[in-house]
Amino acid sequence: MSTDRYRRQTLVKELGQKGQELLATKHAIVIGGGGLGSHSANLLVRMGIGSIDIIDDDIVDITNLHRTSVFTQEDLGKSKAFVLQEKLRAINTEVRVRGINQKVTKENIESLVKNADVIVDGTDGMSLRFIINEVSIKYNIPWVYAGVYETVGMVMGILPKKTPCLQCISQNIPESTSGETPVIGSLPAIIASIQCTETIKLLLGKPLAGLLIYDVWNQCFDTMDIKRNPYCPMCGKKKKIN
């Protein structure tokens, strides 16, 4: 491992040389390579995660460019996963980067994530997030939820059966509505940065911050300290008596 590359990062006492070396042994899977996923994958590669898979079956579209920083106009029409693989490999050859041009489904998710140390959420709908949540609990794989809408973003690191899962906090949430999600261009980069920090903390065994809510327009940042729902149908132990 190059010491110069991470020198400024290892000076951070929360990480240190030991933390950096530990990161180099970890495998992250980023599901979704759009506004959030491309930024998160970029940061994780730069920060020195050991290996990373980026899974997305979509192509780079002109509507992606306002909120991403890795893609360019030359990438339009190309696989997001393969473009990210090529560009992120060029950023840090010490990290094993693999782009997987595939749709993640309930049927294939287990085979795609079974060796992961962490799953990083770059998806754009709730149904896939609930699939990630389920597999995370089943195989005890931590994951970091993140979402953006208009000017508001949310992040929550999830340590299965230790911290609240997505179902614990979203029992009233119906399936995503169809249509395009409005997002201000500056938001995904910020939310992905927060998401990556929570990802690194998870991998280093540090305590998580809870549910983070950031409104970039009103510059309002909140951290919610929440507990697991013991009656959660996904991760709870108790059965609700009506």
Place this chain on the structure above:
Amino acid sequence: MKITVRVFGRYKDITKKDTIQLNIGEGNTLGDVIDSFVKQYPTTEKDKSRMMVSKNKMYASFDTTIIEGDEITLSPPVVSGG
């Protein structure tokens, strides 16, 4: 009864406060808290069915009964875009 509700995210901007007071009847539920909140702040109406409401640091369903002294929070719906 009068209850105190802590608000998060853009609800702080809408209410111009960190905590608000709502008047709720005895034996009412978290759903009634949301109804009262939306009535007081009509611009939150579009979130109504998806609002995240917690009681004593735990997210709970809208039919959960509340009593005086419960710590209630309201935040915008879980964000789903990527």
